[in-house]
Amino acid sequence: MKLRANLVIxxxxxxxxxxxxxxxxxxxHTDPVMDANLMNxxxxxxxxxxxxxxxxxxxxxxxxxxxxxxxxxxxxxxxLINSVIGVALGLSAGYFGGWWDDVVNALTNVMLAIPSLIxxxxxxxxxxxxxxxxxxxxxxxxxxxxCRIARASAxxxxxxxxxxxxxxxxxxxxxxxxxxxLPNMLGPIVVIGTLGMGSAVLSEAALSFxxxxxxxxxxxxxxMLSEAREQxxxxxxxxxxxxxxxxxTVLGLNLLGDGLRDILDPQSRSRRT
Amino acid sequence: MTGTPLxxxxxxxxxxxxxxxxxxxxxxxSFRIDRGETFxxxxxxxxxxxxxxxxxxxxxxxxxxxxxxxxxxxxKEIQHLSAAKQRDLRGNRIAMIFQEPMTALNPVSxxxxxxxxxxxxxxxxxxxxxxxxxxxxxxxVRVSAPERRVKDYPHQLSGGMRQRVMIAIALACDPELxxxxxxxxxxxxxVQAEIIELMRNLCAERGTxxxxxxxxxxxxANVCRRVAVMYAxxxxxxxxxxxxxxxxxxxxxxxxxxxxxxxxxxxxxxxxRLKEIAGVVPAITNFPNGCRFNPRCAQATDICRTSAPExxxxxxxxxxxxxxxx
Ligand SMILES: Nc1ncnc2c1ncn2[C@@H]1O[C@H](COP(=O)(O)OP(=O)(O)OP(=O)(O)O)[C@@H](O)[C@H]1O
Ligand code: SF4
Ligand SMILES: [Mg+2]
Numbered sequence: 001m002k003l004r005a006n007l008v009i010x011x012x013x014x015x016x017x018x019x020x021x022x023x024x025x026x027x028x029h030t031d032p033v034m035d036a037n038l039m040n041x042x043x044x045x046x047x048x049x050x051x052x053x054x055x056x057x058x059x060x061x062x063x064x065x066x067x068x069x070x071x072x073x074x075x076x077x078x079x080l081i082n083s084v085i086g087v088a089l090g091l092s093a094g095y096f097g098g099w100w101d102d103v104v105n106a107l108t109n110v111m112l113a114i115p116s117l118i119x120x121x122x123x124x125x126x127x128x129x130x131x132x133x134x135x136x137x138x139x140x141x142x143x144x145x146x147c148r149i150a151r152a153s154a155x156x157x158x159x160x161x162x163x164x165x166x167x168x169x170x171x172x173x174x175x176x177x178x179x180x181x182l183p184n185m186l187g188p189i190v191v192i193g194t195l196g197m198g199s200a201v202l203s204e205a206a207l208s209f210x211x212x213x214x215x216x217x218x219x220x221x222x223x224m225l226s227e228a229r230e231q232x233x234x235x236x237x238x239x240x241x242x243x244x245x246x247x248x249t250v251l252g253l254n255l256l257g258d259g260l261r262d263i264l265d266p267q268s269r270s271r272r273t
Numbered sequence: 274m275t276g277t278p279l280x281x282x283x284x285x286x287x288x289x290x291x292x293x294x295x296x297x298x299x300x301x302x303s304f305r306i307d308r309g310e311t312f313x314x315x316x317x318x319x320x321x322x323x324x325x326x327x328x329x330x331x332x333x334x335x336x337x338x339x340x341x342x343x344x345x346x347x348x349k350e351i352q353h354l355s356a357a358k359q360r361d362l363r364g365n366r367i368a369m370i371f372q373e374p375m376t377a378l379n380p381v382s383x384x385x386x387x388x389x390x391x392x393x394x395x396x397x398x399x400x401x402x403x404x405x406x407x408x409x410x411x412x413x414v415r416v417s418a419p420e421r422r423v424k425d426y427p428h429q430l431s432g433g434m435r436q437r438v439m440i441a442i443a444l445a446c447d448p449e450l451x452x453x454x455x456x457x458x459x460x461x462x463x464v465q466a467e468i469i470e471l472m473r474n475l476c477a478e479r480g481t482x483x484x485x486x487x488x489x490x491x492x493x494a495n496v497c498r499r500v501a502v503m504y505a506x507x508x509x510x511x512x513x514x515x516x517x518x519x520x521x522x523x524x525x526x527x528x529x530x531x532x533x534x535x536x537x538x539x540x541x542x543x544x545x546r547l548k549e550i551a552g553v554v555p556a557i558t559n560f561p562n563g564c565r566f567n568p569r570c571a572q573a574t575d576i577c578r579t580s581a582p583e584x585x586x587x588x589x590x591x592x593x594x595x596x597x598x599x
Contacts, residue, residue: 160376161371161373161375161376161377162376162377162378162379162380164371164377165371165377165378165439166379167332167363168330168332168363168364168368168369168371169363169364169368169369169391169394169442169443170360170361170362170363170364170365170394170395171360171364171390171394172357172360175394179379179382179390180379183379183381183382184379184380184381186381
């Protein structure tokens, strides 16, 4: 099998982001919050200050490195919550059908009708800013695609021989859903989850940009952009580097999602062969 | 065999609810299977064999439902058991294997795990023990190198291998009854014979009764001690396997036997299929009045068109449902 460029590039970018986030304390040059020093305020990028410094003299490189932690935590955990909700609802709806299916469908339609960022904004407004609020707001508002796909897969898998065989062998409903249906729909769910992580990273940036995310001074890429917007002409590096970090991470996740779709989606697989 | 039969079906009716009305997709189904006995159910496509089997294991789903009658397993009525109790029977005491070995295994799970799951599910074993037992189960269906094979995925196995795995799964919990619904139709002839032989031997060793379902009278008669012939939702004749060939009593059965090639070596390869008897099988919603076979029957008289025959007991042993039976 030939290696797919999108899978490789996406995987490398995402792995790099994870690596940076995990090793932030070792990779960063200075403490992202404490090491303010007005003597070095607004230095442009140089050998000493790779990404430059902000108006308080904090090292932008170190802040971007630490910012990866927030972005990835929010991206991964909120998408995990979405995936779990979407799979639980969609899988059970498709498997059981009937009134439960109607309820889940109605709920999904509501979620699809309201842009998830608006929904998340409303939740943040109620919960107030902070990491936990972010995880909840983004984790509860972006499961509708996963739910749709899980439901459709469950509907089609339900009539497969092995699902019927499992019924005949005395498997209970829960066991059938977990052992027979879930593993067979994992491909598309993972793809959507990967793409969803990308959009969660973006949403985190957007919410933090609006001041609803992680509270300053702790860095997140979104809040860094927000703080930088007044100096965008005088100190463009303040916006460029966090922006670049968001761009590369989201790009990586999208490429990874596409690449995974190519290998995991049985339809595109059979199209190739 | 004396005492209570293993399985006793009395006057079972299966309803099909097509939205506006209920029609009987099968009715007056009665038969019994003793412990360790082999019993065959034969008939053309659509006559109601599979739905009868599903009724036995409590798996009829709308639009089908049990419309009446009694099903007793080991003397106890099972048709009204709770879903959980029926689930405990299924796979544990009554197992079933299907026609399609290609699709009856979960493609993303190693076969050993699928066998092991039966021990976990029904026997409360730990996964450790269950995995060990799965190797033994695979060995018992004569799969070579079972400790390596358990790690294989279904797509790595041939059709015959998969059907062996299905048998291992079905027999894992040592059920009292194995229902085999067209277990080999999808396989090629030599593999078919092997699988049937294996199934028969394993069940004989363990004293497992078999209810074998097929279109193929020759195949069924070769495996089973007694055979019931079904036509349009009713059992029309039930006989010992040898008798049914020597002296078929019902005109439909006679037609079946006549259409079998090479009677002497009939089932050696299990190849013979039913040749169509003149006419077509009536649709469920449109069964003829009287005897359902009358439009196709050469011996039909007026009474056949107006009144449905009752079941008669034959002197030579066996049951037949025909006004003018031999
Ligand atoms: N889910 C269902 N909904 C509606 N009708 C059904 C359903 N399942 C079976 N039937 C009808 O019930 C009748 C008996 O079906 P069944 O599957 O038992 O036939 P069979 O004897 O097993 O045939 P085959 O040899 O083709 O497997 C058929 O006429 C079929 O159309
Ligand atoms: S009852 Fe009449 S129509 Fe039916 S099988 Fe017997 S002879 Fe033929
Ligand atoms: Mg059938």
